[in-house]
Amino acid sequence: MEETRTIPGALSNERLQLAIYASTKRLMDHRSGAITPELLGDYQELRTQANALKKHTIDNLDYYLEMVEERVTAHGGKVVFCETGVEVSDFILKLAKERGARLIVKSKSMTTEEIDLNERLEDHGLQAVETDLGEYIIQLIGDTPFHIVAPALHLTRYEVADVFQEKLGVEKETVPEKQTMIARAVLREKFLAADIGITGANFVVANSGAVVVVENEGNARLSSSAPRIHIAIAGIEKLIPRAQDLGVFLKLLGRSATGQPLTSYTSFLSGPRRGDEIDGPEEFYLVLLDNGRTKLLENPDRRQSLYCIRCGACLNHCPVYRKIGGHNYPWVYSGPIGAIITPQFHGVSKDPWLPFASSLCGACAEVCPVKIDIPKLLLDLRADVTKDKEQKGKSGSERLAFRMFAWMMRRPKAYAMAGRIGALFAPQGSPWISRVPWYMNLAPIRAWLSQRDLPPPPPKSFRRMWKER
Amino acid sequence: MPSVVSLFVTCIVDQLFPKVGMAMADVLGRIGYDIDFPEAQTCCGQPAFNSGYRDEARNVAEHFLRVFRESEYIIVPSGSCTSMITHHFRELLPDNAEVGRIEAKTWEFSRFLLEVAKVEDLGARMACIATYHDSCHALRELKIKSGPRRLLSHVQGLDLREMDTAEECCGFGGTFSVKFAEVSGAMARGKIDSIKKTGASVVVSIDSSCLMQLQGALHRAQLPIRTMHLAEVLAAR
Numbered sequence: 001m002e003e004t005r006t007i008p009g010a011l012s013n014e015r016l017q018l019a020i021y022a023s024t025k026r027l028m029d030h031r032s033g034a035i036t037p038e039l040l041g042d043y044q045e046l047r048t049q050a051n052a053l054k055k056h057t058i059d060n061l062d063y064y065l066e067m068v069e070e071r072v073t074a075h076g077g078k079v080v081f082c083e084t085g086v087e088v089s090d091f092i093l094k095l096a097k098e099r100g101a102r103l104i105v106k107s108k109s110m111t112t113e114e115i116d117l118n119e120r121l122e123d124h125g126l127q128a129v130e131t132d133l134g135e136y137i138i139q140l141i142g143d144t145p146f147h148i149v150a151p152a153l154h155l156t157r158y159e160v161a162d163v164f165q166e167k168l169g170v171e172k173e174t175v176p177e178k179q180t181m182i183a184r185a186v187l188r189e190k191f192l193a194a195d196i197g198i199t200g201a202n203f204v205v206a207n208s209g210a211v212v213v214v215e216n217e218g219n220a221r222l223s224s225s226a227p228r229i230h231i232a233i234a235g236i237e238k239l240i241p242r243a244q245d246l247g248v249f250l251k252l253l254g255r256s257a258t259g260q261p262l263t264s265y266t267s268f269l270s271g272p273r274r275g276d277e278i279d280g281p282e283e284f285y286l287v288l289l290d291n292g293r294t295k296l297l298e299n300p301d302r303r304q305s306l307y308c309i310r311c312g313a314c315l316n317h318c319p320v321y322r323k324i325g326g327h328n329y330p331w332v333y334s335g336p337i338g339a340i341i342t343p344q345f346h347g348v349s350k351d352p353w354l355p356f357a358s359s360l361c362g363a364c365a366e367v368c369p370v371k372i373d374i375p376k377l378l379l380d381l382r383a384d385v386t387k388d389k390e391q392k393g394k395s396g397s398e399r400l401a402f403r404m405f406a407w408m409m410r411r412p413k414a415y416a417m418a419g420r421i422g423a424l425f426a427p428q429g430s431p432w433i434s435r436v437p438w439y440m441n442l443a444p445i446r447a448w449l450s451q452r453d454l455p456p457p458p459p460k461s462f463r464r465m466w467k468e469r
Numbered sequence: 470m471p472s473v474v475s476l477f478v479t480c481i482v483d484q485l486f487p488k489v490g491m492a493m494a495d496v497l498g499r500i501g502y503d504i505d506f507p508e509a510q511t512c513c514g515q516p517a518f519n520s521g522y523r524d525e526a527r528n529v530a531e532h533f534l535r536v537f538r539e540s541e542y543i544i545v546p547s548g549s550c551t552s553m554i555t556h557h558f559r560e561l562l563p564d565n566a567e568v569g570r571i572e573a574k575t576w577e578f579s580r581f582l583l584e585v586a587k588v589e590d591l592g593a594r595m596a597c598i599a600t601y602h603d604s605c606h607a608l609r610e611l612k613i614k615s616g617p618r619r620l621l622s623h624v625q626g627l628d629l630r631e632m633d634t635a636e637e638c639c640g641f642g643g644t645f646s647v648k649f650a651e652v653s654g655a656m657a658r659g660k661i662d663s664i665k666k667t668g669a670s671v672v673v674s675i676d677s678s679c680l681m682q683l684q685g686a687l688h689r690a691q692l693p694i695r696t697m698h699l700a701e702v703l704a705a706r
Binding site: 409412432444465 | 478480482483484485486487488490491494506508509510511512514516517518519520521522523524525526528529531532605606609610636637638640641642643644645646647648649650651652653654655656657659681682684685686688689
């Protein structure tokens with residue numbers, strides 16, 4: 001699968017291009033079919049409300065974090081605050097050791113991907129099995145999620161057939177329904193044998209202490225109820241104030257992600273089994289992870305990056321994601337949302353190219369259910385990159401070019417003169433040009449011409465034509 | 470009704486596509502406006518702004534404010550440059566009172582025709598099958614969607630056919646087109662596939678930058694499809 005991890009590799013892989021195109025197109029169509037004025041007349045109003053609710057929560061996060069801790073504790077659960085991924089795995093390892101646990105089942109969680117939880121646990125002899133079908137497939141081949149919502153979006157059913165044949169020793173099976181049954185049979189045994197179930201959380205309701213998980217396969221419900229211990233892991237930004245706010249978020253999440261009014265399962269998980277209940281885990285832990293999120297809180301203009309509910313709509317609608325795919329982003333969060341949160345978590349010096357990998361078309365912001373202004377954040381991050389000390393040395397020629405640009409654009413005569421000189425030396429004649437003389441063979445022109453032709457400069461600029469008319 | 474309008478032709482039209490500027494002046498002249506072309510005009514500063522060079526962009530924006538200070542109406546043949554002026558100058562110059570005035574008097578060309586001049590039928594004639602490309606900043610920042618299509622619907626002989634990805638980016642994106650040339654090129658080729666399916670011989674848009682990207686890719690693919698700015702279509706007789 002290595003060809004998915006370079007941009008030229010991804011672009012030239014026709015099978016991959018088709019897989020991305022077909023899957024994202026289907027998700028786009030489903031979404032637009034689910035938010036029509038007839039079906040969801042108050043869609044825009046819901047977005048505005050969701051944005052306001054997230055803003056309120058993030059601006060008052062300390063208050064709601066205390067509230068949720070109190071409520072979860074009152075239900076007999078325990079809240080564990082972790083600053084880093086290592087703290088999360090240390091907590092789980094210690095608990096597993098104390099309880100003699102060996103096998104963990106996991107439902108889909110980007111937060112655990114973010115902290116490489118599986119690898120850390122496996123390093124200490126603890127097996128963590130992914131139970132979401134897409135996650136299970138990529139775990140079998142040691143791959144990483146290609147998409148926030150659809151981790152195996154880049155694989156066709158024929159490739160999945162090969163994976164199952166090789167890793168599970170089954171007959172080659174290319175029918176998706178039958179592939180699901182193969183995975184189901186393997187995973188059912190894991191659910192029954194597991195000591196600990198780990199889930200993520202789509203929302204954590206502060207005033208009830210409930211963890212809300214949406215899914216379509218029932219594996220999160222099993223992960224949270226079959227094993228003796230349930231650990232829910234959530235970033236601190238997953239909080240919402242009240243249970244009734246779910247009326248806003250649940251309407252938006254399924255529709256934005258897959259076009260579903262509601263996913264097949266919506267679980268409200270609040271604490272361990274009570275005395276009179278017949279099922280549910282004996283122990284419940286809610287791990288609330290920081291891992292750099294409080295750093296994003298520091299800047300009020302950038303905080304909105306934390307409003308994300310991980311629906312993946314911005315990925316599906318992003319023309320860049322749809323070409324380069326999820327594996328060419330430096331972190332587990334890909335697409336437009338990845339392009340704005342990765343530099344904020346890791347610093348702009350680490351992947352300075354990332355905020356520039358966008359045509360600023362704005363399709364992401366148009367579909368974002370919580371109205372994150374992604375293009376604005378990309379622009380702000382670009383400004384951060386140009387100010388970054390480490391980058392200043394590297395981009396000397398670009399910096400100089402924009403200094404000259406600004407100098408010239410304030411001097412109309414110099415600008416007009418530069419245009420005339422440029423036109424004099426540029427190749428004339430043929431309608432559009434595909435090569436330039438050596439003295440014009442600069443990197444940006446070469447890059448342009450690698451893909452398309454250039455217009456030759458006209459005999460006269462507009463200002464000359466206007467003067468001489 | 471104002472009698473004089475000032476043109477901001479944008480640097481790309483001035484230097485590379487002067488016919489677009491002439492066509493715009495022609496259309497505005499036909500419906501009775503006197504045309505003013507402030508010669509000190511250069512650029513809106515968007516290339517620097519989008520590349521993260523805020524100080525440089527601010528300098529250019531301040532120059533723009535000076536040049537167009539006296540203008541009553543500023544007409545721009547570009548959704549992207551209009552949006553830079555009406556949506557982003559304020560980020561660069563939050564304390565400059567002139568910005569608000571400039572925002573209020575800056576008009577994208579097609580919107581000016583429909584909302585200020587209130588004309589839909591410019592008496593243009595052009596026999597062809599055409600398709601319209603929604604440029605991103607016009608569509609998503611200025612919310613321009615039906616206007617250019619309405620103007621095109623009155624062009625005699627022009628058969629407008631929608632492509633399935635009219636709202637998808639052409640892949641230009643300023644310096645994106647050279648920083649991520651392969652991705653940008655792939656986006657253009659995707660768009661061209663959907664243009665071809667319409668059977669159109671002309672692609673119309675209100676942004677010359679998108680059209681430069683598309684025409685460059687069309688020419689490279691040796692396809693007999695040409696691009697035209699809306700102003701050129703409306704000036705056709």
